[in-house]
Amino acid sequence: MDAVSGERGQALVLAVLALGLAAATIVGLQAAQDRILEDVHDRRAGEAAVEAAGAALADALVERAGSVGDAFAADPLVVERSRAAADRLSAANGGGPVRDLTITVGTRTLEVRLTVGAHRQRAAVGTTCCRR
Amino acid sequence: MKGDRAQALVEFALVLPVLLVLALAIAELSELGVARLALEHAAAEGARAGALTNDDRLVRASVSAAARPLDARKVDIVIDPPEGQRGSDPRGTLLLVRLRYAIAAPLSFIGLPALVVSGEAARLMEWTP
Numbered sequence: 592m593d594a595v596s597g598e599r600g601q602a603l604v605l606a607v608l609a610l611g612l613a614a615a616t617i618v619g620l621q622a623a624q625d626r627i628l629e630d631v632h633d634r635r636a637g638e639a640a641v642e643a644a645g646a647a648l649a650d651a652l653v654e655r656a657g658s659v660g661d662a663f664a665a666d667p668l669v670v671e672r673s674r675a676a677a678d679r680l681s682a683a684n685g686g687g688p689v690r691d692l693t694i695t696v697g698t699r700t701l702e703v704r705l706t707v708g709a710h711r712q713r714a715a716v717g718t719t720c721c722r723r
Numbered sequence: 724m725k726g727d728r729a730q731a732l733v734e735f736a737l738v739l740p741v742l743l744v745l746a747l748a749i750a751e752l753s754e755l756g757v758a759r760l761a762l763e764h765a766a767a768e769g770a771r772a773g774a775l776t777n778d779d780r781l782v783r784a785s786v787s788a789a790a791r792p793l794d795a796r797k798v799d800i801v802i803d804p805p806e807g808q809r810g811s812d813p814r815g816t817l818l819l820v821r822l823r824y825a826i827a828a829p830l831s832f833i834g835l836p837a838l839v840v841s842g843e844a845a846r847l848m849e850w851t852p
Contacts, residue, residue, distance in 0.1 A: 602731035606738035613745035617752060624756040631760065635767045635844060642774075643847045646815075676847065683817060683845035684767075 633708025636686020640677035644692065644703045645714035647676040652701065652718065659701065659718045664694040673703060681707050747829045754826060755840060758793060762822045762842030765790040765798065769820040774846035777813055779806040782820060790822075799823040813848040820844050 651669045652659065663669060670692070677689045692705040700715040765786045772778075772785035779802050787795035803819040810816070822842045828835040 602734035603738070606734065606742070609742060610738070610745065613742065613749065617745065617748055620749065620752050620756070624752070624759070627756075628759055628763065631763055635763065638767070639770075639844070639846055642849075646847060646849055679817075680845065680847060683819075685843075 630708065632685045633687060634710050636681040636684035637705070637707035637710045637712040639684050640681040640686065640689055640707055641703060641705055641712035641714040643676040643680040644673040644689075644705060645701075645716050647673045648694065648701050648703055649716045652716065659696060661696055664696045664701065670694060677705055751826075751829055751838070755838060758824055758826060758840040759842065761790055761793050762798070762824055762840055763844070764842075765793075766820045766822050766842040766844035769800070769802075769822075770818055770844040770846040773802065773818045773820065774849050777806065777809065777848065777850035786820070786822065790824075793824055797824060809848070812852055814851050816848045818846050818848055 648669065651672060652663075655663065673694065674689060674692050677692060681687065681689050686707045688707075690706045691711075692703065695702045695704075697715070699719055700717055702713065702715045704711065704713045706712070768789040769782045769786040773782040776782075782802055783800055786798060786800055790798050799822065801819075801821040801823075803821065804816070809818075820843065824840050825837040826840060827837050831837065
């Protein structure tokens with residue numbers, strides 16, 4: 592084999608390298624998109640879930656029409672109602688299960704916090720607005 | 724020596740179409756990603772507007788406003804249940820907004836079908852009469 596005939600196929604080798612690079616780019620791009628979309632899904636699901644939990648709290652507040660204290664926030668029925676609403680909405684939006692749902696009482700608000708995926712969400716319900 | 728002339732040119736010509744198709748695929752994939760994100764965002768905004776207002780016109784307007792950079796006129800919107808079927812007090816009803824958007828394939832002139840992207844969001848109705 593002389594030096595000249597040894598150059599055959601060089602462009603082909605480069606082209607194959609370029610093809611490999613392009614294929615890796617496509618696969619990587621697709622994987623990155625899927626990860627980003629999954630994160631967006633979780634964020635949206637968390638937003639919908641925390642709003643549903645807040646609405647369930649407001650409904651419970653209207654039904655009680657009484658004092659809003661720590662006992663209300665710790666009432667298992669109230670907590671479960673909020674959790675059920677949050678779980679339903681998270682699932683309906685393609686999110687994962689709701690974790691770490693907490694209800695706290697502020698001076699004029701009830702605050703609900705929960706986590707879906709990697710995102711912590713928070714919603715507040717004004718307690719003066721919802722009493723009958 | 725003579726047989727090696729234009730060797731690289733021939734090899735490059737053989738591989739060029741494949742490279743071009745891959746480059747188009749990368750561009751198309753990026754466009755699909757943008758469309759998927761935009762539709763997810765638009766569906767969430769539409770569902771939220773519907774949950775707060777119980778007005779399908781506002782749902783469609785919210786979707787159209789949030790669907791940019793997509794062509795809002797080409798976004799197919801399905802609201803489930805539609806306004807007429809939600810009853811007089813829909814609070815607590817699950818409202819679904821489903822969106823579909825067709826993107827023309829880069830080689831559509833050879834008969835490739837359009838790529839359809841979809842997005843969906845759900846909210847509980849909060850509106851009370």
